Amino acid sequence: MIALVxxxxxxxxxxxxxxxxxxxxxxxxxxxxxxxxxxxxxFDGAEVRLSFGGSDELAAQIRQxxxxxVYAAANTRLPQELADExxxxxxxxxxxxxxxxxxxxxxxxxxxxxxxxxxxxxxxxGADTVPVGAYTLDVLGRLxxxxxxxxxxxxxxxxxxxxxxxxxxxxxAADAGFVYVTDLTGDLTGIELPPDLQPTVAYGAGVVDGAGxxxxxxxxxxxxxxxxxxxxxxxDGFGPPPAG
Numbered sequence: 487m488i489a490l491v492x493x494x495x496x497x498x499x500x501x502x503x504x505x506x507x508x509x510x511x512x513x514x515x516x517x518x519x520x521x522x523x524x525x526x527x528x529f530d531g532a533e534v535r536l537s538f539g540g541s542d543e544l545a546a547q548i549r550q551x552x553x554x555x556v557y558a559a560a561n562t563r564l565p566q567e568l569a570d571e572x573x574x575x576x577x578x579x580x581x582x583x584x585x586x587x588x589x590x591x592x593x594x595x596x597x598x599x600x601x602x603x604x605x606x607x608x609x610x611x612g613a614d615t616v617p618v619g620a621y622t623l624d625v626l627g628r629l630x631x632x633x634x635x636x637x638x639x640x641x642x643x644x645x646x647x648x649x650x651x652x653x654x655x656x657x658x659a660a661d662a663g664f665v666y667v668t669d670l671t672g673d674l675t676g677i678e679l680p681p682d683l684q685p686t687v688a689y690g691a692g693v694v695d696g697a698g699x700x701x702x703x704x705x706x707x708x709x710x711x712x713x714x715x716x717x718x719x720x721x722d723g724f725g726p727p728p729a730g
Contacts, residue, residue, distance in 0.1 A: 508532040513544040515560035516647035525718035540616040540647040555703035558691035560617035565690035577692035580710035582725035584667040586676040603636035610660035618648040622664040624685040668723040
């Protein structure tokens with residue numbers, strides 16, 4: 487018995503130790519939750535850990551010294567700002583989206599953006615600094631000032647990300663809100679904006695400076711435009727980045 491134990495012990499010493507799987511941390515806009523959760527399990531070479539939130543909040547964390555490997559935002563402005571500050575590699579535009587008015591259920595009492603100016607209507611939108619809020623302000627800024635002021639007077643809350651807007655609507659806490667078309671659920675009806683009011687909604691991503699796994703991070707970013715994650719984005723309703 488003792489001899490067998492000794493032999494077994496020697497055998498285990500001769501075996502090479504298994505290498506730990508690298509961990510890749512991806513900080514991404516809340517609107518990317520479903521698509522990136524679906525595709526990241528297929529990423530080769532690392533276990534992907536996803537952290538979702540408002541793009542502005544995630545950018546602020548990077549400025550404060552937090553070091554994810556990849557940053558993906560719901561606009562191109564924040565990644566470019568981080569790149570200009572030396573905190574992010576050259577960002578790439580990897581997806582587009584569409585802003586819509588969302589209402590609970592399928593009642594169509596609200597049919598156009600001007601209807602949001604009706605007195606007593608409860609409106610929810612993203613905070614001014616988060617991309618979905620900035621896109622909303624872009625839309626409202628194209629309206630006559632009187633209509634814009636009446637709509638803003640109906641805003642009851644400004645949420646830290648688009649998922650917060652969706653939550654308020656599905657809970658019945660608001661009559662309408664601005665979300666991305668990819669965030670519409672079975673409980674919400676989307677109302678398209680006319681072309682002259684539709685903002686350009688584009689997503690940008692890059693490798694964080696000082697990332698623990700820079701090569702794997704670059705592979706993940708590349709996969710947002712060509713690979714399982716690019717496929718998942720298209721399946722979730724995101725548009726492709728502009729050609730060229």
